[in-house]
Amino acid sequence: MVSIDEVARLAGVSTATVSRALSGRGNVSLPTRGRVEDAAKSLGYVVSASASSLASGRTRNIGVLMPYLDRWFFSTVLAGIASALMRRGYDITLYSLTDDRAERRDIFDTFLRRQRVDGVIAISIELGEEETEHLRELDLPVIAIGGPSSRLPTLTVDDVAVARLATEHLLALGHREIAHIGANPQFDIDFHIPTRRRQGFELALADAGIPASPHLYEPADFTIEGGFRAAKQLLGRPGSRPTAIFAASDEMAIGAILAARELGYRVPEDLSISGIDGHELGEFFRLTTVDQCPRQQGERAVAALLEDIDDPEAPTPQHVPGALPFELIVRGSTARPSESRG
Template identity: 55%
Template sequence: MSGIEDVASLAGVSKATVSRALSGRGYVSAETRLKVSDAAASLGYVVSSSASSLVTGRTNNVGVIIPMINQWFFASILEGVERALLDRGYDLMLYNVTKTVEERLRVFEYFLVRKRVDAVIAVTLEITASETERLLALGKPIVGIGGPLAGIPTLSIDDIAAARLATEHLLLLGHRDVMHVGGDIDEQMDFHVHSKRLMGYQEALTAAGVPHDEHSYVAARFDIPGGYRVGKQILGDPRRRPTAIFAASDEVAIGVILAARELGLSVPDDLSVIGIDNHPLADLFGLTTIEQRPDLQGEQAVAWVIRQLEEPGWTPPGEHTMLPSQLIIRSSTAPPRPRTV
């Protein structure tokens, strides 16, 4: 491995000039710049990032804390973040933080603090006050996806509005017996998504004067099998069966659809189903849904974090930014079948 010294002597200039020529900082004549880059290329020289970081204090790394990878929402965020970071010449350091206490501790106490990252993107991180404090104490830009989260700028869709929109769609079709299959409130891995979607659902019903109680909401594991299991349970009992279900995610919704099919129920004739996400499988199941784009959320988070890095003093607009989401109507929702008296 050749160092800057070798390039300097080959190009017939000093190390300082090589550094300036290659980094584009400070004055270098066009002619010298060319000589230097030729020399560097012919030697296959690349700057040592450790040496460079040591003096500049910048690592060109961004740490990403994410609770899981193997799920559409999270994987999409990660893809978006990765793409955006690489585009801007930053590297991505991945920290998959699960529920385990010791793992969380390790990441917070140890990894993030070692001067390895310039900034942090925290994805739906349920975080304690002391952890927030620790992150802020780093003095590094940090943006959360999800939220809101006291003290750090976050972005997400407006979960309440999205849930309201979904529920209103069902109400508008004429449904009066709408159940909500959501995530377990006690088990939300993130910033209260589950309770916010439940809230939006309740708001819509209340506004429309449609009665609802605690039996209108059932918790499910947040994936297809989870939706399936709850779907089987709810739909198996004809007296309990609603005319429409608002599922808190497309995966749950698809599980419900599978359960309905298995019970011989037609969607949407016997049951309307709506979800949230616009998951890649939504189209296959004709699922009406509220779209969100986690990849774009990832890109946005990167943009903010980089902007803070390159323009000190700048801060993201507002504590919690809500991205728009829109209704996509497919074939899983329809007016309720006229009641056979």
């Protein structure tokens, strides 16, 4: 097994410098750090996690709390977190925080209290007062994604503004009969993101002088299948049909595209469809969307958390409204209503 002394000799530095360079603790110049890293790589030297933890008081491990493991948005945020942590030499301990009270209590009362993590990232989870207090009692850096949270440092996307942007795009094209696919009540948890997106949709309509119609709303479950069923309901009702559909997620929007095609509607000639997220399948379906950059959300959370870990005396902003970016991506699923074309 390669020792730290061998790395120090090859790099021409002391063992203490090797330790600081590879742990990220202490001041080491970039050229020296690069020389140490090159020497360690060429020799196949790997820092012992247990030895590093004993020496530094750190575990080099970050706990991540998330409500779903099988949803695209959450897995993409997690991918950004994992990539950013790997570059900094950190591991992940993943906690699936369901709505089961007993399971949640075990995570906060037992697992997190084992002090096997250096910090915690919570992805789009609305924590109760007691749970938040448990986190604060750990005396560890915590960063939440989604919110706002009045008691935790939080990176947020303004979901009302995101939905307004998507709806205003359809209005600017000339659409007035715009339907909305939102969420079933059981999915409107953790910061009520679907409700906030519906609010943004209705505010954009109100600004355009268009009353929101219950006839043009259909709930779903934020999946492609759910969007497919909801769009079939909207397009199969008697009376005038919508000329556009705004779905509160890209997966539901993709389901709506598939339903429209099955019913014989051309997208966008007969029906415009837009979503929110920036899903990886959006480009394949030529979906117009508001990209909320989920991978970058994870990377920014890691940067904020590790900055707090490296400099615990530095002030951490509690809540930065609109700190996480979003962008309208116009593709081929939206166009002017057919009757407006010359």
